[in-house]
Amino acid sequence: MESWNLNAEVINQGDTTHAPTDKYKDTVFSYGTAGFRTDADALDRVCYRVGIVAAIRASETGAAGVMITASHNPLKDNGVKIIDKNGAMVTQSWEDPFTNGVNSSDLVQYISDLIAEKGIAYSDKARVCVACDTRDSSPRLIAALKAGIEAVGVKVKDFGELSTPQLHFLVWFADKENYSPEDIDGMNEEIYYDYYKKNLQEYWALISRDEESHYQSQLVVDTANGIGGKQLKKLDIFTNSSHYGLDVTVLNDGSTGTEFLNHKCGAECIHKDKSFPLGAEEIKTDDNTKWVSFDGDADRIVYYYGNPSTQDLNVIDGDKIAILLGDYIKSLMNNITNDKTSLSELITFVVVQTGYANSAATKYLTDKGVKVERVPTGVKYLHHRAEQYDIGVYFEANGHGTVISKYQKIVKILQDNDFSLDDAHVNKFLKFLLLTNEAVGDALATLLMVEAFLKDSGKNTKEVNEIYSDLPSRMLKLAVKDRSQFKTHHEDETLLLQPEGLQDRIVEIFSKVEGSRAFVRPSGTEDVVRIYAEAPTLEDADKIADEINDMLAKEF
Numbered sequence: 001m002e003s004w005n006l007n008a009e010v011i012n013q014g015d016t017t018h019a020p021t022d023k024y025k026d027t028v029f030s031y032g033t034a035g036f037r038t039d040a041d042a043l044d045r046v047c048y049r050v051g052i053v054a055a056i057r058a059s060e061t062g063a064a065g066v067m068i069t070a071s072h073n074p075l076k077d078n079g080v081k082i083i084d085k086n087g088a089m090v091t092q093s094w095e096d097p098f099t100n101g102v103n104s105s106d107l108v109q110y111i112s113d114l115i116a117e118k119g120i121a122y123s124d125k126a127r128v129c130v131a132c133d134t135r136d137s138s139p140r141l142i143a144a145l146k147a148g149i150e151a152v153g154v155k156v157k158d159f160g161e162l163s164t165p166q167l168h169f170l171v172w173f174a175d176k177e178n179y180s181p182e183d184i185d186g187m188n189e190e191i192y193y194d195y196y197k198k199n200l201q202e203y204w205a206l207i208s209r210d211e212e213s214h215y216q217s218q219l220v221v222d223t224a225n226g227i228g229g230k231q232l233k234k235l236d237i238f239t240n241s242s243h244y245g246l247d248v249t250v251l252n253d254g255s256t257g258t259e260f261l262n263h264k265c266g267a268e269c270i271h272k273d274k275s276f277p278l279g280a281e282e283i284k285t286d287d288n289t290k291w292v293s294f295d296g297d298a299d300r301i302v303y304y305y306g307n308p309s310t311q312d313l314n315v316i317d318g319d320k321i322a323i324l325l326g327d328y329i330k331s332l333m334n335n336i337t338n339d340k341t342s343l344s345e346l347i348t349f350v351v352v353q354t355g356y357a358n359s360a361a362t363k364y365l366t367d368k369g370v371k372v373e374r375v376p377t378g379v380k381y382l383h384h385r386a387e388q389y390d391i392g393v394y395f396e397a398n399g400h401g402t403v404i405s406k407y408q409k410i411v412k413i414l415q416d417n418d419f420s421l422d423d424a425h426v427n428k429f430l431k432f433l434l435l436t437n438e439a440v441g442d443a444l445a446t447l448l449m450v451e452a453f454l455k456d457s458g459k460n461t462k463e464v465n466e467i468y469s470d471l472p473s474r475m476l477k478l479a480v481k482d483r484s485q486f487k488t489h490h491e492d493e494t495l496l497l498q499p500e501g502l503q504d505r506i507v508e509i510f511s512k513v514e515g516s517r518a519f520v521r522p523s524g525t526e527d528v529v530r531i532y533a534e535a536p537t538l539e540d541a542d543k544i545a546d547e548i549n550d551m552l553a554k555e556f
């Protein structure tokens with residue numbers, strides 16, 4: 001077992017160099033829905049220390065990843081998302097070591113204890129893969145992160161600017177391909193583009209081009225002035241799209257600078273404010289135009305259509321994308337039958353949602369007999385639940401999600417049940433699974449999956465949107481004095497345990513409207529509590545949300 005050569009002086013020196021300003025010197029950082037996220041000025045030391053703990057985690061498993069991003073948050077914020085060797089978000093049992101490392105009053109002692117307690121040997125083969133999105137504060141924070149990793153003698157693989165899901169993908173890919181440390185050192189983002197380009201080309205070739213198709217050629221992609229614009233262009237499938245019969249315009253591609261990152265554009269704005277992104281009116285479109293918005297780090301996507309000048313906007317959100325993809329995958333499986341059995345009977349399948357999933361989406365699935373599971377907010381919960389099935393489709397309503405599958409196991413099931421892998425239906429089904437990002441929600445990969453589905457089904461956005469109608473809903477956020485006093489208990493966080501008695505009062509408010517529901521939970525990424533209400537009319541949903549908001553604003 002190789003031992004650590006911890007140099008207390010070097011480690012402490014780095015810690016001092018990255019010390020926070022007075023404003024943040026007493027801040028206690030907590031691991032939120034997706035890691036640490038707050039004002040970028042507070043994060044230098046957080047990044048340095050996350051680097052150290054990530055280096056220890058990588059020594060234990062062989063590799064880890066750290067992404068510097070604050071996703072859909074405003075430009076002044078930044079954050080850290082931590083990735084395990086398998087490409088997924090770091091396992092929950094390591095959230096405490098990261099949090100404790102970040103907040104420890106004696107860093108060197110803490111590191112020594114952690115290494116001893118977990119019995120982790122130093123490994124010069126370990127790699128910590130790092131990347132950042134386009135925020136102005138990111139280069140500074142990447143430098144702090146790398147300093148931390150190197151302070152304990154572990155090697156960094158710096159990918160530069162990437163979307164969050166690209167970093168997850170690259171870590172996942174290295175693991176899947178059993179890459180050596182030297183292989184990892186030689187990786188670059190081209191692997192991602194090559195993978196999806198090849199898989200989309202192969203899938204596209206299998207899709208019949210029906211004269212009667214309603215597939216729409218015009219696609220506007222709003223990339224929130226974040227990293228997504230650049231990366232979409234590099235993917236070079238849809239931007240060089242004559243082969244695919246698409247006419248793509250990238251809006252808010254970030255080329256005017258980061259000033260407008262997530263500003264009146266992006267998936268969060270479309271989903272929550274239900275308004276077209278900034279600049280939409282300047283694009284020549286018609287009723288048939290498909291619109292798509294990513295968030296700042298390109299791990300969320302929503303589809304929509306309508307008229308920017310009248311703001312008539314119809315959103316196909318994460319709930320509906322999950323259903324469309326789920327239905328499509330089921331239809332591909334239903335084609336795979338022989339005289340003994342059908343593939344659908346041999347595969348376990350789930351759709352995973354959070355408490356924010358529209359009730360109409362849940363009802364649509366349960367009416368069809370599809371297994372639905374509900375988990376707390378945050379992709380880490382959705383992903384882990386989906387992993388318990390052969391195929392898991394998981395999406396948050398805001399468009400954050402993916403499809404994951406046990407690909408090798410499914411191939412084996414096919415072979416064991418006398419299905420030929422050369423069969424056209426089998427081939428098509430398996431190839432579709434290769435369009436997904438297996439590690440995490442990915443706006444680009446989901447775009448490919450949805451376009452493949454739309455092309456194959458020959459439907460337009462309006463037609464697919466009509467499979468069910470969302471119940472009107474309203475989401476509000478409220479800054480309270482101390483959001484940590486709000487504690488939820490329930491599989492999907494829709495019941496408040498504390499402050500005591502508050503849950504009953506929330507129920508009392510929404511019970512006045514039949515067929516409605518509402519809940520309050522503390523955000524894990526912003527200093528607010530979120531209020532969500534759903535009712536048969538938007539007027540009632542608004543009324544319920546406002547009433548809860550007023551009650552909380554008075555008392556908390």
Ligand SMILES: CC(=O)N[C@H]1[C@@H](OP(=O)(O)O)O[C@H](CO)[C@@H](O)[C@@H]1O
Nearest residue numbers: 033034378379396398523524525526
């Ligand atoms: C209601 C909502 O949209 N919550 C978002 C938001 O989490 P909060 O814990 O609600 O702040 O940010 C998360 C990370 O991006 C995302 O996973 C989640 O869906």
Ligand SMILES: [Mg+2]
Nearest residue numbers: 071295297299
């Ligand atoms: Mg994001």
